[in-house]
Amino acid sequence: MSLPMLTHPGPAAAERWAIARCQAMPIEVTLPLADTLAASVAAALAQFDGGWLVIEDAPLANLDFLIPGEDPTGAHAAWYAGPHQMGAGKIRHLGLHVGCKDGAPWLHGHGSFTAPDWSGPSFGHILPNESHLAHPIRARGWGLKGARLEVTPDTETHFPLFQPVKTVSHPAENAALVTLRPNQDLCAALASAAECAGLTEARVYGLGSLIHPRLTGQPPIDSYATEILLTSGTLSDGSAQIDAEIVTLKGSTHKGRLTPGQNPICITAELLLVAP
Missing domain, CATH: 3.30.1330.80 (Hypothetical protein, similar to alpha- acetolactate decarboxylase; domain 2)
Structure with missing residues (x-):
């Protein structure tokens, strides 16, 4: 099944995520x-x-x-x-x-x-x-020490967005700030970015936006733009499981587990991964 996608005003960045290790x-x-x-x-x-x-x-x-x-x-x-x-x-x-x-x-x-x-x-x-x-x-x-999120202009979406930035090197880096770019499945992109950060097991916290979200065991959500808050998130053996609360263009709300492979990012996902 092909993912629904949005056409953004700027060129798609070659790097589809950004990472900064830190202490949490x-x-x-x-x-x-x-x-x-x-x-x-x-x-x-x-x-x-x-x-x-x-x-x-x-x-x-x-x-x-x-x-x-x-x-x-x-x-x-x-x-x-x-x-x-x-x-x-x-x-x-x-x-x-x-x-x-x-x-x-x-x-x-x-x-x-x-x-x-x-x-x-x-x-x-x-x-x-x-x-x-x-x-x-x-x-x-x-x-957090050693990194933070800073708002910078984003040439792909034309939004000012949080991006992870290192502040200093820290000897006890047990976490990573991760941002994910649009038009890629959140769970899959999270797992790939976490692997790049050297994390295969982590608790996941954060928020973002999705295109026509799919929740396991629930009907498709008909909204090309949504805002989400992760209510529970884990990364185990390189696979992500994410529960979220969602609001749609019409203001309706939904709760449940994101169906892997079927939840493309709308504008951004801003995540904190903390090793167990």
């Missing part, structure tokens, strides 16, 4: 109150080069997010719809990468949200400068 340390941190969620996260991870955090059951004083959408200009293969403005909402479950953009802290997070009397979409891409906490909260995840 398990952490539990307090996010302090700040003007923005980005500033709260940056303060909590100030001693690290970057990180991956999970936030659950956390109230926000303001919560704005996006879902996938069409680009009305036609300049990109996919775009965003929104912002969806919940006001005083609540994070049910949010996973986010912490890196930098233009030399300042930045984050990329996907998650599920709720608010009283809210009837709009319940999952999407959180806006880190428009959203902010209601009070300090706890988060858990991984603090």
Whole structure:
């Protein structure tokens, strides 16, 4: 079965993934109150080069997010719809990468949200400068040293995207930051990139976007652009198993295991692989 693909505005890069080895340390941190969620996260991870955090059951004083959408200009293969403005909402479950953009802290997070009397979409891409906490909260995840994700212009998709960058060589590199390019199956590309990174066994964390996702035992999802959050991920004997939550162009949500070989990447996949 041939994979569905999107036509992006720029030439396809010869290298279909990027890798930076690093040290990952398990952490539990307090996010302090700040003007923005980005500033709260940056303060909590100030001693690290970057990180991956999970936030659950956390109230926000303001919560704005996006879902996938069409680009009305036609300049990109996919775009965003929104912002969806919940006001005083609540994070049910949010996973986010912490890196930098233009030399300042930045984050990329996907998650599920709720608010009283809210009837709009319940999952999407959180806006880190428009959203902010209601009070300090706890988060858990991984603090990284030796590498981080940095936003750079991408000539293939014409998006500014996170890419892994080494900061310093570290003697205890037990992890790798990996980004995957469009129009390749996520599980297969992940396994190939992990092999290049020297990892055959790993826990996998991250997020990204898929074209017409297929979940095992479920009907095909009719959406050429989606946003996903990995809810569980493992790499064992060079084979990846990924569970994810997905939001479509219409705002519908789906959960399940990605069917290997049938989930092409839409724009990007940004992943953290941690050796057991």
